[in-house]
């Protein structure tokens with residue numbers, strides 16, 4: 376069914392203006408709330424538009440829950456500490472991996488996190504619009520003037536002085552004409568695979584931990600000593616031999632060589648599915664990937680029940696309602712963060728945040744996961760400023776970074792830090808009556824530091 380060649384003409388029409396904002400944040404996922412809260416706390420009228428019915432995106436709906444690195448300051452740490460204070464996250468822990476130890480923030484309880492993100496947004500005056508899809512930016516003479524949204528109310532316009540694109544796929548920046556590359560930008564279309572998380576109920580976590588301590592099939596792990604610790608801090612990555620054995624015995628094919636298990640509030644989260652080479656901008660391919668993930672989830676649940684101590688009575692609890700997409704567009708900004716920048720932790724004069732996330736590359740054509748802890752790196756403000764369009768900022772996993780740098784900057788601590796910085800920069804640009812491209816970076820940095828955000832690698836504790 377190839378409809379690609381056919382087109383129809385959609386008639387032009389008048390649409391209502393729903394509201395006017397200073398700052399419109401597109402996407403209320405891992406990144407958007409940080410941008411929205413940061414701008415709203417600086418007195419700006421902020422509208423954040425989210426296509427689903429709750430906040431957090433991959434962090435909550437995607438069941439990811441665990442930042443791959445410590446949260447080093449600012450709003451991300453504030454929110455994590457808030458979650459800890461209400462039993463929605465545990466203590467940070469040291470994880471052992473093949474290439475070194477990594478300090479990781481504890482996972483959060485995604486339902487508590489949804490509540491906290493929503494409350495913080497509302498308390499800081501953010502107007503959230505749930506179940507509303509942003510169709511496109513409205514651009515006049517190269518400057519973004521607002522966005523067109525679609526909801527049960529139909530098609531409407533929301534005006535904005537600055538739009539922050541936190542849609543993960545950079546929907547706004549791409550439609551506004553900013554240049555981008557997909558994945559590694561090579562002929563082979565190298566791109567990290569998609570996955571779908573699920574949870575399992577009724578796992579005997581202590582039995583699992585006791586077995587894992589002596590297993591030679593789990594090269595990366597964090598196994599706390601106490602029962603309380605296990606409820607939030609058990610993290611196991613490996614199971615390669617188990618996977619090989621299971622596939623040989625059953626004839627079931629899985630597309631992944633490892634499984635990650637982690638606990639949050641005593642519930643077991645499983646990251647074990649993988650579909651490579653998916654064009655997520657094709658609804659047909661996207662759907663096929665979800666169908667394939669469901670097949671894999673059933674198979675992995677069987678594997679865990681049959682082969683891993685502690686899972687004997689386990690049942691599937693929840694399947695993430697969203698497909699986890701790791702990589703799509705990298706918008707080209709005033710600067711593109713390179714793999715060397717991110718791995719060597721280079722100094723940037725205009726850094727908006729140091730990030731201590733691990734390097735987490737999923738081999739696009741299968742194979743093992745490379746999860747490496749390394750020195751903090753810095754994200755320049757210029758990576759948030761797309762080329763070719765004014766009054767638009769990008770934050771989250773679509774910032775200007777190459778394929779290798781993205782393996783660090785796509786991690787949630789970095790996404791949150793870029794969201795926070797974009798919100799602050801938008802507010803300051805409006806106050807100073809300058810474009811976001813020309814915002815006085817020193818003022819942005821001073822503000823971020825006053826929020827407790829380390830800007831440079833040597834400021835991370």
Ligand SMILES: Cc1cc2nc3c(=O)[nH]c(=O)nc-3n(C[C@H](O)[C@H](O)[C@H](O)COP(=O)(O)OP(=O)(O)OC[C@H]3O[C@@H](n4cnc5c(N)ncnc54)[C@H](O)[C@@H]3O)c2cc1C
Nearest residue numbers: 402404405406426432433443509543699700771772786787
């Ligand atoms: C399977 C998987 C496992 C991962 N594991 C980890 C991990 O262990 N640790 C870690 O730190 N990182 C991990 N990551 C990476 C990390 O989770 C993501 O890169 C990060 O959450 C992306 O944040 P984001 O805000 O850019 O996107 P999202 O969290 O996806 O948020 C984007 C939001 O925008 C909304 N949206 C999109 N388009 C529109 C539109 N047009 N209109 C309205 N709303 C829109 C979406 O609904 C969503 O809520 C993982 C990723 C995947 C896929």
